[in-house]
Amino acid sequence: MFDWIQHFADWLIYSVFGIGAETHLGTALNFFVYDTLKILLLLFLIVFLMGVVNAYFPIEKLKDFLNRKKLYGLEYFFASIFGAITPFCSCSSVPLFIGFVQGGIPLGVTFAFLITSPLVNEVAIAMFIGMFGIKATLIYATSGILLGTLGGWLLGKFNLEPMLSDWVKKILENKMQQSDYEEEKLTFRQRLPEITRSAWDIVKGVVLYVIIGIAIGAAMHGYVPENFFGQYLGGGQWWTVPIAVILAVPMYANAAGIVPVIQVFVAKGVPLGTAIAFMMATVGLSIPEATLLKKVMSIKLIAIYFGVVTLFIILSGFLFNLLL
Amino acid sequence: MLQIKVLGPGCPKCKTTYNNVLEALKQTNVEANVEKVEDIEEMMKYNILTTPVLMMNDQIKVKGRIAQVSEIIELLKK
Numbered sequence: 001m002f003d004w005i006q007h008f009a010d011w012l013i014y015s016v017f018g019i020g021a022e023t024h025l026g027t028a029l030n031f032f033v034y035d036t037l038k039i040l041l042l043l044f045l046i047v048f049l050m051g052v053v054n055a056y057f058p059i060e061k062l063k064d065f066l067n068r069k070k071l072y073g074l075e076y077f078f079a080s081i082f083g084a085i086t087p088f089c090s091c092s093s094v095p096l097f098i099g100f101v102q103g104g105i106p107l108g109v110t111f112a113f114l115i116t117s118p119l120v121n122e123v124a125i126a127m128f129i130g131m132f133g134i135k136a137t138l139i140y141a142t143s144g145i146l147l148g149t150l151g152g153w154l155l156g157k158f159n160l161e162p163m164l165s166d167w168v169k170k171i172l173e174n175k176m177q178q179s180d181y182e183e184e185k186l187t188f189r190q191r192l193p194e195i196t197r198s199a200w201d202i203v204k205g206v207v208l209y210v211i212i213g214i215a216i217g218a219a220m221h222g223y224v225p226e227n228f229f230g231q232y233l234g235g236g237q238w239w240t241v242p243i244a245v246i247l248a249v250p251m252y253a254n255a256a257g258i259v260p261v262i263q264v265f266v267a268k269g270v271p272l273g274t275a276i277a278f279m280m281a282t283v284g285l286s287i288p289e290a291t292l293l294k295k296v297m298s299i300k301l302i303a304i305y306f307g308v309v310t311l312f313i314i315l316s317g318f319l320f321n322l323l324l
Numbered sequence: 325m326l327q328i329k330v331l332g333p334g335c336p337k338c339k340t341t342y343n344n345v346l347e348a349l350k351q352t353n354v355e356a357n358v359e360k361v362e363d364i365e366e367m368m369k370y371n372i373l374t375t376p377v378l379m380m381n382d383q384i385k386v387k388g389r390i391a392q393v394s395e396i397i398e399l400l401k402k
Binding site: 059096201 | 367
């Protein structure tokens with residue numbers, strides 16, 4: 001599928017610029033051109049597809065569905081899937097969180113949504129397909145959704161309602177009034193320009209990070225010796241997973257910038273499981289997210305939430321390293 | 325006077341919607357009170373789920389996506 005991009009990169013670097021394929025600079029540049037083009041193309045495609053899904057996703061109906069039906073525990077799973085396919089912007093995550101609790105959805109189910117929402121997002125998925133292939137992407141997305149399900153279920157077992165902010169509790173007391181909003185009736189053709197435009201905006205917003213990430217990756221790829229990290233970090237020592245995850249939690253690199261660097265780590269010997277766990281902790285938990293959440297919950301609850309998610313990410317890192 | 329509110333915690337989409345409103349008002353010469361609501365607590369009074377939201381006279385017109393200038397002009401004409 002991407003052969004033509006490889007041919008183009010070969011032609012550009014080896015023939016046009018005349019830099020030899022056997023030099024470090026040649027391989028690094030070739031890698032850079034190929035990856036940048038491939039990733040940007042994938043990003044646009046996936047973000048566009050998700051935009052189409054989003055435009056037609058009946059959020060209100062899903063909220064009612066989670067609220068009214070007896071789902072025998074499956075509601076955690078559905079909320080988690082829902083979190084995976086909603087937009088990546090944390091701006092909407094918090095209003096959705098409140099809308100959920102307000103609508104009478106249990107806190108644990110709402111947490112399932114909140115965990116998966118940043119963890120599995122379209123930018124990360126596009127980057128994963130581009131850098132690690134379909135199989136690793138499926139593992140990443142599935143485990144992200146399962147992690148949200150389990151994390152939400154566990155958080156639901158604690159009595160966490162008293163730790164919400166006062167104004168949120170007040171909302172909880174007087175459950176909601178129905179909004180007088182009418183369903184929009186726009187045809188696909190009417191929606192298409194807006195979907196394309198916002199896909200384009202998202203890609204434009206991350207293009208710089210992609211280029212920087214791939215440039216760092218390309219430089220490392222060409223110059224770092226084979227199995228360098230494998231020797232120092234990757235040798236399967238159990239403590240590498242928790243260290244990687246704990247380092248990653250306060251980091252707030254967007255997925256676009258971090259995946260290309262991780263890819264080189266893996267290519268040079270770090271186990272894929274450790275890398276996926278690192279990636280999840282970077283995008284799934286961050287200081288800006290904690291700041292936003294402070295508006296709706298106490299610091300203690302944020303700490304519990306981050307703690308549970310961190311623990312699950314570490315456990316899944318171990319699991320991947322065993323299985324992969 | 326017409327009351328327009330743009331609800332959103334300050335993400336790029338919300339800013340674009342806000343700028344589109346200003347642009348639409350300029351193009352149509354309509355006068356309106358435009359307010360940007362960035363406080364989540366304030367925002368939740370309107371019972372919304374996704375941002376950005378465009379409101380005219382306390383009625384939700386567009387939510388969960390960017391309202392385009394042409395679209396806002398149409399809404400202003402009504």
